[in-house]
Amino acid sequence: MFDLIARVFGREDASKDVAKERLRLVLVHDRASLSPQTLENLKNDLLKVISEYMDIDDQGFRVDFSRHDDAMALVANIPIRKVKNHSL
Amino acid sequence: MGEAIVITSGKGGVGKTTTTANLGAGLAQAGERVALIDADIGLRNLDVVMGLENRIVYDLVDVVEGFAKLKHALIKDKRFENLYLLPAAQTRDKTAVSPEQMRDLIAQMKEDFDYVLIDSPAGIEQGFKNAVAGADKALVVATPEVSSVRDADRIIGLLEAQEKHKPSLIINRIRASMVKKGDMMDIDDMIEILAIELLGVVPDDESIVVSTNRGEPAVLNSQSRAGEAYRNITRRLRGENVPIMKLDDGTGLFNKLRKMMGFKV
Numbered sequence: 001m002f003d004l005i006a007r008v009f010g011r012e013d014a015s016k017d018v019a020k021e022r023l024r025l026v027l028v029h030d031r032a033s034l035s036p037q038t039l040e041n042l043k044n045d046l047l048k049v050i051s052e053y054m055d056i057d058d059q060g061f062r063v064d065f066s067r068h069d070d071a072m073a074l075v076a077n078i079p080i081r082k083v084k085n086h087s088l
Numbered sequence: 089m090g091e092a093i094v095i096t097s098g099k100g101g102v103g104k105t106t107t108t109a110n111l112g113a114g115l116a117q118a119g120e121r122v123a124l125i126d127a128d129i130g131l132r133n134l135d136v137v138m139g140l141e142n143r144i145v146y147d148l149v150d151v152v153e154g155f156a157k158l159k160h161a162l163i164k165d166k167r168f169e170n171l172y173l174l175p176a177a178q179t180r181d182k183t184a185v186s187p188e189q190m191r192d193l194i195a196q197m198k199e200d201f202d203y204v205l206i207d208s209p210a211g212i213e214q215g216f217k218n219a220v221a222g223a224d225k226a227l228v229v230a231t232p233e234v235s236s237v238r239d240a241d242r243i244i245g246l247l248e249a250q251e252k253h254k255p256s257l258i259i260n261r262i263r264a265s266m267v268k269k270g271d272m273m274d275i276d277d278m279i280e281i282l283a284i285e286l287l288g289v290v291p292d293d294e295s296i297v298v299s300t301n302r303g304e305p306a307v308l309n310s311q312s313r314a315g316e317a318y319r320n321i322t323r324r325l326r327g328e329n330v331p332i333m334k335l336d337d338g339t340g341l342f343n344k345l346r347k348m349m350g351f352k353v
């Protein structure tokens with residue numbers, strides 16, 4: 001009963017909701033069947049291509065999957081130091 | 089020409105063997121000619137769950153290697169004339185059999201039986217590949233736990249990649265009281281995550297432990313809740329439209345009355 005009261009007042013999520021949310025995230029990775037190594041390779045390739053156009057902070061560079069409703073998205077967060085000027 | 093159905097899960101210990109034994113006995117009780125294959129080579133178990141461990145002479149590997157004839161290796165069930173078991177070899181490993189050999193063996197068995205149920209080993213390697221090779225249809229068993237659901241998702245992906253018939257799901261060991269409190273994933277939660285068709289839901293039930301102790305499938309026990317769930321699944325396999333059993337945590341007034349009147353709940 002105390003559990004229920006705690007939940008009603010929003011102190012704690014029902015543990016099944018925690019389970020569902022964790023499963024959703026882990027399944028996105030599983031279903032994409034990308035190993036951490038593959039993800040690392042993808043990250044390095046992206047870094048290489050983008051570096052030709054911009055000076056980027058490779059320490060702050062993050063690549064991840066996220067879920068938006070039923071779709072899966074590849075989200076890259078790339079901090080830019082400065083844009084290289086190719087026209088000159 | 090019969091139908092071959094593989095019972096699989098990815099994760100171990102979620103109830104594949106119990107499910108195979110119960111559906112086999114249930115189908116046999118309904119008058120179907122049924123053969124069960126224990127495809128878990130090296131970790132034989134379907135024989136003890138069926139209570140047939142003392143009758144084994146030859147096994148699956150003996151048949152595949154041509155050392156024994158299929159009809160000599162098949163063990164007739166104690167209870168049903170029309171139910172047979174092909175046991176796994178205990179002293180060999182999964183590499184003793186190939187998917188092609190399994191395909192041929194099952195094609196041969198489908199000529200004599202209405203249903204051939206294949207109990208798959210845990211995992212996604214050779215043993216799993218052998219178990220699914222000759223199957224027309226796959227049943228995925230999962231319990232409402234993150235590890236089991238995750239592995240079930242992986243297995244479903246592999247089955248769909250092999251272009252098997254779309255697999256269907258059996259949710260095992262669900263506890264109504266925990267679902268009610270929000271501490272266990274519900275049927276809808278699991279269907280939503282796994283996105284496959286539901287074949288049945290089996291409640292967590294102590295009578296399964298008792299029936300396994302005795303080597304008597306619970307489906308034959310009219311007092312068992314899990315047995316009732318397996319009887320329903322059997323009927324659905326045979327094409328009947330049976331609604332999913334309402335989950336009951338045993339705390340309702342009706343159950344208290346039943347308990348007082350001496351019925352097993």
